[in-house]
Amino acid sequence: MYLSRKYLQYLFFLIVFSSTIFKAGNSNPLIQIFFIFFLVLFLLCLNSKNLVAELKRNYRVHKYFFCIFIIFLFYVGFQIIPFPIEWMKNVAPANYELYNSLAMERNVGSISIDPSNTYFQLLNYLNFFIIFSLFPILFNRKEDVLKFLFFVSLIGFAHAFFATAWMLIGNPSTFFIEKLHYLNSSTGTFINRSNFCIFLLLCGFSGLYYILMHHQKEDLNLNLIEWLTGPTIYVRFFILFITIGVITTLGRSGNFSYLLMLLLLYIYSFFIFRKFFNSLSNIIFLILIIDVSIVGFMFGGAQLIERYSIFNDFTESPTEIILYRRIEFIKFGIEQFKNFIIFGYGAGGFEQIFKIFFITQGGLYINHVHNDFIEFAGEFGVIGLFILTFLFVTYLINIVTNIKGRLLTKNHLILFLILVIVLSVDGLVDFSLHIPAIGNILSSILAVGFTNFYFENQKQ
Numbered sequence: 001m002y003l004s005r006k007y008l009q010y011l012f013f014l015i016v017f018s019s020t021i022f023k024a025g026n027s028n029p030l031i032q033i034f035f036i037f038f039l040v041l042f043l044l045c046l047n048s049k050n051l052v053a054e055l056k057r058n059y060r061v062h063k064y065f066f067c068i069f070i071i072f073l074f075y076v077g078f079q080i081i082p083f084p085i086e087w088m089k090n091v092a093p094a095n096y097e098l099y100n101s102l103a104m105e106r107n108v109g110s111i112s113i114d115p116s117n118t119y120f121q122l123l124n125y126l127n128f129f130i131i132f133s134l135f136p137i138l139f140n141r142k143e144d145v146l147k148f149l150f151f152v153s154l155i156g157f158a159h160a161f162f163a164t165a166w167m168l169i170g171n172p173s174t175f176f177i178e179k180l181h182y183l184n185s186s187t188g189t190f191i192n193r194s195n196f197c198i199f200l201l202l203c204g205f206s207g208l209y210y211i212l213m214h215h216q217k218e219d220l221n222l223n224l225i226e227w228l229t230g231p232t233i234y235v236r237f238f239i240l241f242i243t244i245g246v247i248t249t250l251g252r253s254g255n256f257s258y259l260l261m262l263l264l265l266y267i268y269s270f271f272i273f274r275k276f277f278n279s280l281s282n283i284i285f286l287i288l289i290i291d292v293s294i295v296g297f298m299f300g301g302a303q304l305i306e307r308y309s310i311f312n313d314f315t316e317s318p319t320e321i322i323l324y325r326r327i328e329f330i331k332f333g334i335e336q337f338k339n340f341i342i343f344g345y346g347a348g349g350f351e352q353i354f355k356i357f358f359i360t361q362g363g364l365y366i367n368h369v370h371n372d373f374i375e376f377a378g379e380f381g382v383i384g385l386f387i388l389t390f391l392f393v394t395y396l397i398n399i400v401t402n403i404k405g406r407l408l409t410k411n412h413l414i415l416f417l418i419l420v421i422v423l424s425v426d427g428l429v430d431f432s433l434h435i436p437a438i439g440n441i442l443s444s445i446l447a448v449g450f451t452n453f454y455f456e457n458q459k460q
Contacts, residue, residue: 002047009138011041013151016440020155024190024199025436028120034436035123038130045134054137062398062450068391069129075384076122079112079346094339098356112346113353121347124436128443135447142213145448149210150235152441156203157238160245163188163196167248186248197254198423198432200246201261202441205419207239208265209445211283212272212411236283243287257426262287264418272411326370326429332358333369337378344381353378368434372427375434399449407452416449 003011015037019025025034045051059066085107088096092111099109112118139145163186171187190196211232246258266284336345336353345353351367369375377385399416402408423433423442432438 003044005048005051005138008041008045008051009144009147011044012134012138013148015041016437016444017151017155019437019440020159020199021189024195024438025440026191026195028117031120031124031127031436034440035127038127042130042134045137051137054140055133057452058133058136058450061452065391065394065398066129066132068387068394069132072384072387072391073122073125073129075380075387076118076125076347079343080110080115080118080122082108082110082115085109092340092343094345110346111343112349113356114346114349114351117348117351118346124439125347127436128439131440131443132447132450135444136450136452139448140452145451146210146213148444148448149206149213152203152445153207153210153235153238153242156200156207156242156245159188159196159203160186160200160241163190163245164241164248185250186245193249193251194254194426194430195432195435195438197246197249197251198257198426198430199435199438199441200242200249201254201258201422201426202419202438202445204239204242204246204258205261205265206441206445207235207242208283209415210235212269212415236286239283239287253426253429257422259288260425261418261422264421268414268418329366329369330371330374333371333374333378337374337381340378340381342381342383344377344379344384347379349379350375368431370429370431372431372433373424375431395446395449402449408449412449416446419445 015034018037019030019034022030025031045055085096085099088099088109088111095109095111095113098113110118139148166188167184167186171184185193187193187196190199214232243258246255249255262284269284332354333350336350336357339345350369354366369378376388380388396413399408399413403410403413419442427433433442
C-alpha cells in the first residue's frame with residue numbers, strides 16, 4: 001500500500017501520541033505493540049521509491065552514527081544470548097557466581113540477568129533507530145519540522161489539561177492506571193509524576209523551539225498586537241497550560257529542570273536577538289510569572305526557594321517514604337555497576353538485580369535506580385557505555401557537519417545541547433530517560449538535526 005508523505009507523517013504522529021496515552025508505553029507488552037507500529041510505518045515508507053532514495057541518503061550521510069547504533073543494538077542482543085555458565089568464569093565473574101549460588105539446574109545462562117526484559121528493551125531501542133531513520137525523510141522541510149514541533153506542544157497541552165482536571169477530581173484509578181503515590185498530583189495517564197513532568201518539559205521545549213523558528217531577526221520590532229495575534233499564538237497558549245501541568249505535578253526535581261530550561265533558553269534568546277525582551281523571552285517571562293504566582297498560592301511565598309531544590313523532593317507522606325532512600329538506591333546501583341563492570345547486568349535488568357541483592361524489610365520494591373546514568377552504567381557495563389558515548393559524540397559530529405554544509409545553523413546545535421543539559425540534570429535524581437514515550441519524543445527532537453533543509457532567514 002502506497003501512502004503519501006503527508007499521511008505517513010500523520011501516522012507517525014498517531015503512533016507517538018498513542019505511546020503517551022497508555023502508561024507512556026512503559027510495559028513490555030506496550031513496547032512490543034509500538035515496535036510493531038513503528039515497523040509497519042518503516043515498511044510503508046519502503047513502498048515509495050522517492051522515500052527509499054532519501055532513506056538511503058540519510059544512511060549514507062550519517063553512516064558512522066547508524067553503524068555505531070547498529071553495533072549498540074547487536075551489543076544489547078548479545079546480552080541475551082545463552083552461553084555455558086563455565087565460559088563466564090573469567091569474563092563475567094559476577095554472573096558466574098550468581099548462577100552458581102542460585103543452584104540452577106541448567107548449565108547455560110546469559111550476560112543479562114533478566115533476558116526477557118532485555119529483549120523488550122532491544123525492541124525499544126529499535127524504535128529509536130527507526131525514528132532516526134525515518135524522521136529526516138518524513139520531515140524534510142522547515143514547514144514539516146514546524147508541524148512536528150506544533151504537534152508535540154499540542155499533545156503536551158492535551159495531557160496537561162487532562163491531568164490537571166483529573167487531579168482536581170481526585171485522580172480516580174482506572175483499569176490501566178493506579179495512582180498509588182500521587183493521588184494529589186497531576187500525572188494524567190502517567191504513573192510517575194517525575195516522568196510526566198519531563199514529558200511536559202519536552203513538549204514545552206518543542207513549543208519554544210517552534211516560536212524561535214518562526215521569529216527570526218527581522219521580527220524584532222513586533223508590537224504587542226502582532227505578538228498576541230501572530231502565527232505562534234496557539235503555541236503560546238499550549239505552553240502556558242503545559243506550565244500549569246508541570247507545576248501541579250508537585251515534583252521538585254521536575255520543576256527545577258523546567259525552570260533551568262527556561263533560564264537557559266532566556267540567556268540563549270538574549271544572545272540571538274540582542275535584546276532582553278524579544279519574541280522568545282516574552283513568553284518565558286510570562287511563564288515565570290505564572291509559575292511563581294501559582295507556586296506562591298499553593299505553597300506560600302516562604303517555600304518558593306525550597307520548592308526548586310532539586311535534592312529536596314521528599315514529603316512526610318508514608319506512601320512516599322521510599323523517596324528518603326534514594327541515596328541508598330543510588331549507592332546500591334553503583335555497587336552493582338562495579339560487580340558487573342564489563343558487560344553489565346543487561347538492559348532492563350535492575351528490577352531483577354534489586355530483588356536478588358537488595359535486602360529489605362516490608363516488601364520494599366523499585367524497578368529503577370532513580371539515576372539514569374548509574375542505571376545505564378549498570379545495564380551496559382564499561383563496554384556498553386563506551387559504545388553509547390561514541391554514539392553521542394558521532395551525533396554531535398554529524399550536527400556540526402550539517403552546520404558547515406549550511407543544512408542547519410548553530411542555533412539548533414545550541415538548542416539540542418540545552419535540552420541534553422537539562423535532561424542530564426534531571427537524570428541525576430530520576431529515570432525519565434528509561435521511559436519509552438519520552439525516548440520516542442526525545443529521539444524525534446534530536447533527529448531534527450539530521451534533516452536536509454535550509455533556513456533561509458538565518459545566517460551562519
